[in-house]
Amino acid sequence: MRTETPMPALSGHGRTVCVTGAGGFIASWLVKRLLEKGYTVRGTVRNPVDPKNDHLRALEGAADRLTLLRADLLDPDSLLEAFSGCDGVFHAASPVTDDPEKMIEPAIRGTRYVITAAADSGMKRVVFTSSIGTVYMNPYRDPNMPVDDTCWSDFEYCKRTENWYCYAKTVAEQGAWELARKRGLDLVVVNPVLVLGPLLQPTVNASTDHVMKYLTGSAKTYVNAAQAYVHVKDVAEAHVRVYEAADAHGRYICAESTLHRGELCRILAKLFPEYPIPTKCKDEVNPPVIGYKFSNQRLKDLGMEFVPVLQCLYETVKSLQEKGMLPVLPPNDEHHHQELITS
Numbered sequence: 001m002r003t004e005t006p007m008p009a010l011s012g013h014g015r016t017v018c019v020t021g022a023g024g025f026i027a028s029w030l031v032k033r034l035l036e037k038g039y040t041v042r043g044t045v046r047n048p049v050d051p052k053n054d055h056l057r058a059l060e061g062a063a064d065r066l067t068l069l070r071a072d073l074l075d076p077d078s079l080l081e082a083f084s085g086c087d088g089v090f091h092a093a094s095p096v097t098d099d100p101e102k103m104i105e106p107a108i109r110g111t112r113y114v115i116t117a118a119a120d121s122g123m124k125r126v127v128f129t130s131s132i133g134t135v136y137m138n139p140y141r142d143p144n145m146p147v148d149d150t151c152w153s154d155f156e157y158c159k160r161t162e163n164w165y166c167y168a169k170t171v172a173e174q175g176a177w178e179l180a181r182k183r184g185l186d187l188v189v190v191n192p193v194l195v196l197g198p199l200l201q202p203t204v205n206a207s208t209d210h211v212m213k214y215l216t217g218s219a220k221t222y223v224n225a226a227q228a229y230v231h232v233k234d235v236a237e238a239h240v241r242v243y244e245a246a247d248a249h250g251r252y253i254c255a256e257s258t259l260h261r262g263e264l265c266r267i268l269a270k271l272f273p274e275y276p277i278p279t280k281c282k283d284e285v286n287p288p289v290i291g292y293k294f295s296n297q298r299l300k301d302l303g304m305e306f307v308p309v310l311q312c313l314y315e316t317v318k319s320l321q322e323k324g325m326l327p328v329l330p331p332n333d334e335h336h337h338q339e340l341i342t343s
C-alpha cells in the first residue's frame with residue numbers, strides 16, 4: 001500500500017486576521033503572504049469597489065479567504081466592524097507623505113483608534129507597521145554607531161525640520177506603545193527602512209518613486225544623502241514572523257543595507273545603462289554623508305534572511321517596466337543584468 005507523506009499544516013489555517021490599508025504596496029504583499037500561509041484575511045480599504053484593489057482579488061486563495069471591507073482610519077466604528085472575528089491585526093494603513101495636512105491626523109489619531117478598536121475586540125496580537133523614521137532621526141546620533149531598536153527619533157527635531165512623515169510616525173508609534181500598555185494589548189512593531197521590490201498594486205507608491213525618479217530623467221543630480229533599503233517580500237515576511245513567534249516583542253528593524261545616493265545611481269546605471277541616471281551630486285562642496293547602519297539582528301534571530309539591495313533594485317526596475325510604468329529602452333541586455341546581480 002502506498003503511504004502518502006502528510007502535507008505540513010499551514011500556520012494560518014483556521015486563523016483570521018485583519019490587514020489595514022490592504023491595497024498599499026507593503027500590505028498587498030502581506031495579504032499575499034498571509035493567504036499563502038493559509039490565513040483568512042479581512043483587508044480594509046477606503047473604497048472596496050475601486051478597481052485599484054482588483055489585484056488583491058486576483059491573489060491565490062483570495063476568492064475563498066479574502067474579504068475587502070470599507071474602513072477609514074478616522075472612523076473608529078469602521079475599524080471595529082473590520083476587526084470583528086479576527087485573532088490579530090496588521091496595521092499597515094497610513095499616508096506616506098510629508099504633507100502635514102494629509103499625514104498627521106490619520107497616522108496619529110488613526111493609530112490610536114486602531115489600538116483602541118483592537119483592544120476592545122480582544123485581539124490576541126497587533127503588528128504595527130512603523131518606520132525607521134521613528135528610530136534614527138536625531139541630529140546628535142553618531143553615524144558610526146549601529147542603530148538598533150532601542151533608538152528613538154527626536155520628534156521635536158522632526159517638527160523643527162518639518163519632517164512631518166517622521167514626526168507623525170514617531171508620535172504614532174509612541175502613542176501606540178503607551179495605549180497598548182494601558183490596555184494590556186500585545187503589540188509588536190516592525191520598523192522598515194525604504195522598501196523596494198516588485199509592485200502588486202497598479203500605481204507607483206512613494207518609496208518606488210525614490211528609484212523611479214532616477215530613471216525618468218526627472219532627477220538631474222542626486223542629493224548628498226544615504227538611505228537604507230529592504231525588499232518588500234522581506235517586509236511582508238517580517239510581519240508574519242513577528243505575528244507568529246509567541247515570544248516576539250518590542251521593535252524589529254527591517255533593513256538590508258545602506259547606500260549613499262551616489263552608489264545607488266551607480267548601481268542603477270550599471271544594471272540599466274539605457275536610462276538617463278544622474279552622475280553628479282547636487283552638493284559638490286561637502287564630503288559624502290555617511291549613512292547609518294541599522295541592526296536587523298532581531299529579525300535574523302527569528303530566522304530571516306534578506307534579499308541583497310542589488311537584487312531589490314533590479315526587481316523594482318523590472319517590475320516598473322513590466323507594468324508599463326517605465327518605458328523599456330534598448331539595449332535590454334538580459335545577460336548583462338544577470339551577470340551583475342549574481343557577481
Ligand SMILES: NC(=O)c1ccc[n+]([C@@H]2O[C@H](COP(=O)([O-])OP(=O)(O)OC[C@H]3O[C@@H](n4cnc5c(N)ncnc54)[C@H](OP(=O)(O)O)[C@@H]3O)[C@@H](O)[C@H]2O)c1
Pocket residue numbers: 021022023024025026027045046047071072073074091092093094095096106110129130131132169191192193194195196205206207
Ligand atoms: N514604503 C516604504 O518605504 C515604507 C517604509 C517604512 C514604513 N512604511 C510604512 O508602511 C505602511 C505602508 O506603506 P506603503 O509604502 O505600502 O504605502 P502605500 O502604498 O501608499 O499604502 C498606504 C495605504 O494606506 C492607506 N491609507 C492612507 N490613509 C488612510 C486612511 N485615512 N484610512 C484608511 N487607509 C488609509 C491607503 O489606502 P487607500 O488605497 O484607500 O488610499 C493605502 O492603502 C505605512 O504605515 C508606512 O508608513 C513604508
